[in-house]
Amino acid sequence: MPAAVVTGSSRGLGKAIALRFADDGYDVAVNYRSSEEAAADVADEIRERGRDAITVGADVSDAEAATRLVETAAEAFGGVDHVVNNAGIDQHVYTENLDPDDFDRIVDVNVNSAFNVTKAALPYLRASADDPSVTNVSSILAHTGAAIECHYAASKGALLSLTRSHARDFAPDIRVNAVAPGHVETDMTADRTPEEKEEELAEIPVGRYGRPAEIAHAVAYLRDATFVTGETLNVNGGERMG
Ligand code: NAP
Numbered sequence: 001m002p003a004a005v006v007t008g009s010s011r012g013l014g015k016a017i018a019l020r021f022a023d024d025g026y027d028v029a030v031n032y033r034s035s036e037e038a039a040a041d042v043a044d045e046i047r048e049r050g051r052d053a054i055t056v057g058a059d060v061s062d063a064e065a066a067t068r069l070v071e072t073a074a075e076a077f078g079g080v081d082h083v084v085n086n087a088g089i090d091q092h093v094y095t096e097n098l099d100p101d102d103f104d105r106i107v108d109v110n111v112n113s114a115f116n117v118t119k120a121a122l123p124y125l126r127a128s129a130d131d132p133s134v135t136n137v138s139s140i141l142a143h144t145g146a147a148i149e150c151h152y153a154a155s156k157g158a159l160l161s162l163t164r165s166h167a168r169d170f171a172p173d174i175r176v177n178a179v180a181p182g183h184v185e186t187d188m189t190a191d192r193t194p195e196e197k198e199e200e201l202a203e204i205p206v207g208r209y210g211r212p213a214e215i216a217h218a219v220a221y222l223r224d225a226t227f228v229t230g231e232t233l234n235v236n237g238g239e240r241m242g
Helices: 012-023 036-048 063-077 100-127 150-170 194-202 212-224
Strands: 003-006 027-032 053-057 082-085 133-137 175-181 232-235
Touching: 003 012, 003 063, 012 027, 012 036, 012 082, 012 212, 027 036, 027 063, 036 053, 053 063, 063 100, 082 100, 100 133, 100 150, 133 150, 133 212, 150 175, 175 212, 212 232
Parallel strands: 003 027, 003 082, 027 053, 082 133, 133 175, 175 232
Antiparallel strands: none
16 A cells, blocks of 8 residues: 655644545554644544554654654555655744744754655655655745744745755656645644734635645645646635735
8 A cells, every 4th residue: 555654743734634645545654743642543543544554753853753754654554655744833923032043943843854754755755656756835924924933934935945956856756846825724823813813814815714624635636746746836715826
């Protein structure tokens, strides 16, 4: 059976992506940093769908941990055919109050992790007969910038450059794409005040936040889109068009 590694899949978008891969016939390595129990529940849901699943606790910003994640998955499933670099963190702070260590941490988790996991997965992806792919989860803020989260926006922009560079690096063997979600209902957006929510919704033509399954749908499309590489798929309810 083909298999996928989905980083940060204990919750939110990563969970929806892991379940979508299971629905589409893939075994899945469910990765988390601290939510062991939630990851175990996701793995149970995958098994209920008739696919195999493992859980691997690994801080993917650490290269050794990322390698352990990939190798554990390859051993369990006999290979790795697709990688989704979804793990990410956010922080709201104005630049004048932003500690350089916090800037580095955001870049470590949002960019270095994608490099770490992709690099570790390369030999397995190259050996795959399933039109292997890497999909990086960026953000609408890569395009628009963001006043109180410059480090987050910068990290997501870097992820788009990494995507295009890796698409060239690994062609024609492995396709590499990105999805750039707008506002989606997850723990990451749960801290909005009603006023902030109203302001954000006013900017979204479809009139609501996205659902995790809608981002998973875009990731599944990129996995299956055999003539698409180096591309960014914007999924944002029309908040940023073109
Ligand atoms: P979330 O609900 O906060 O979940 C984050 C996931 O990433 C969790 O599974 C978490 O694991 C994992 N994670 C965080 N740091 C990690 C690390 N160092 N190593 C391994 N796993 C780690 O976030 P989300 O909203 O689903 O966001 C998922 C991705 O989409 C992120 O890259 C985010 O930037 C991007 N995104 C989200 C939105 C949105 O509106 N929600 C919009 C655009 C882009 P634990 O459970 O163990 O902490």
